[in-house]
Amino acid sequence: MKTEHKEYTITAYTEDYLGLISRINAIFSRRRISMVTFNVGPSEIERVKKFVIVIKETEESVQKITRQVEKQVDVLEVHYHRNPHLSVIEYAS
Secondary structure, rough: OOOOOOOEEEEEEEEEOOOOHHHHHHHHHOOOOOOEEEEEEEOEEEEEEEEEEEEEEEEHHHHHHHHHHOOOEEEEEEEEOHHHHHHHHHHHH
């Protein structure tokens, strides 16, 4: 059975810690997953960073990556969702 790669957005809220970007990037590099986009900036909460990462993978792979990112010491919360705009495009064609 062929698994389909779909676009997912992973959002992580982390403490403002030096070197955390490298650690999160290493999780993706070790699994040989390229990122479509990788954005980091301040969140609504002071001293908390918000990572928004878009990848094209299987849901099983995204779940594993999400769990791996959650294990990082300075990560407060991680969640993912499938990008809804792609569903509209798929059904429209």
